[in-house]
Amino acid sequence: MELHQLETFLAVAEERSFSRAAVRLHRTQPAVSQVIRKLEAAVGETLFDRAARDGSLTASGVLLRDYALRLLALRREASSALGELKSLESGRLQLAANEYTCMYLLPAIDRYRREFPHITVAVHRMLASRIPDELNLRTFELGMLSFRPDPAHFRSIAVYADTLAFIVSPSHPLAGAKRVSISQLGEETFIAHNVASPLRRKVIEAFQRHRTPLNMGIELPTIEAIKRFVAMGNGVALIPHLTVAQELKSGDLVRIPVEDLEARRILRLVHRRQTTLSYAARAFLRTIKTLAQEQGPPFYYQVERAG
Numbered sequence: 001m002e003l004h005q006l007e008t009f010l011a012v013a014e015e016r017s018f019s020r021a022a023v024r025l026h027r028t029q030p031a032v033s034q035v036i037r038k039l040e041a042a043v044g045e046t047l048f049d050r051a052a053r054d055g056s057l058t059a060s061g062v063l064l065r066d067y068a069l070r071l072l073a074l075r076r077e078a079s080s081a082l083g084e085l086k087s088l089e090s091g092r093l094q095l096a097a098n099e100y101t102c103m104y105l106l107p108a109i110d111r112y113r114r115e116f117p118h119i120t121v122a123v124h125r126m127l128a129s130r131i132p133d134e135l136n137l138r139t140f141e142l143g144m145l146s147f148r149p150d151p152a153h154f155r156s157i158a159v160y161a162d163t164l165a166f167i168v169s170p171s172h173p174l175a176g177a178k179r180v181s182i183s184q185l186g187e188e189t190f191i192a193h194n195v196a197s198p199l200r201r202k203v204i205e206a207f208q209r210h211r212t213p214l215n216m217g218i219e220l221p222t223i224e225a226i227k228r229f230v231a232m233g234n235g236v237a238l239i240p241h242l243t244v245a246q247e248l249k250s251g252d253l254v255r256i257p258v259e260d261l262e263a264r265r266i267l268r269l270v271h272r273r274q275t276t277l278s279y280a281a282r283a284f285l286r287t288i289k290t291l292a293q294e295q296g297p298p299f300y301y302q303v304e305r306a307g
Helices: 003-015 018-025 029-043 059-086 099-115 128-136 198-209 223-231 245-250 279-295
Strands: 092-097 120-125 142-145 154-168 189-193 215-220 237-240 264-272 299-303
Touching (some): 003 029, 003 059, 092 099, 092 128, 092 279, 099 120, 099 223, 099 279, 128 264, 154 223, 154 245, 154 279, 189 237, 215 223, 264 279, 279 299
Parallel strands (some): 092 120, 092 142, 189 215
Antiparallel strands (some): 142 264, 154 264, 154 299
């Protein structure tokens, strides 16, 4: 049975007349009768008592009427829900990010929620290396990465240019220096992140090129823990500027430029190429683009080429 058949059936049942139902539906009476006959053939039951002149329903007709009302109500509910999604009156945005890239998302989500307060936003923390696989599994729609995944399978949008920050506590002997070289850091104790990353590899290679020992005497599991430990006067650290901007502004930590160590990182929003993004996800990308236009560098919005 089809929904349009149920609509015709309900019209006849409510009007208690084939002719009045035809007028209501802007169809001819023979056309209405044909629809009812096809519906009766589909369900294998007679729905109207043809002997009665008042369009009375049979027992089967009464039973089907209740289901028809529910089915058509569900269709209206589904149409309404889809309309709300399109107008962003409801919906859910699923994002994946690691501890570092999540920091970029905060101002973007703040603006997004102000504009679309009815959209639920969920940011799931995971290792960056896992995010492409999770996007392929459709666990999330968008992922934040500091590297570019396979461009044949993923569309990436560069959204932020970050730099590496060498940080010390305000009481550290180097806190007043305007600039230091890598060779001056051979005796410092570095508080390192214990998660392997391309950034960590670049730092190690830079120290090796300058034949300077890199003493990673302490490894901690989160960037937040590293910042706090350094602020307490324990060692020094190299972390993304984005993650420490607030502490530098408040004076809890001090950043010192390091010669020959200008590691630049591009943050990207990524999604599968062969996918249709939800209205909520497309609206989020528009928010990101507006943020870049208004604030300028280091925020920007550049779709990276597939080739």
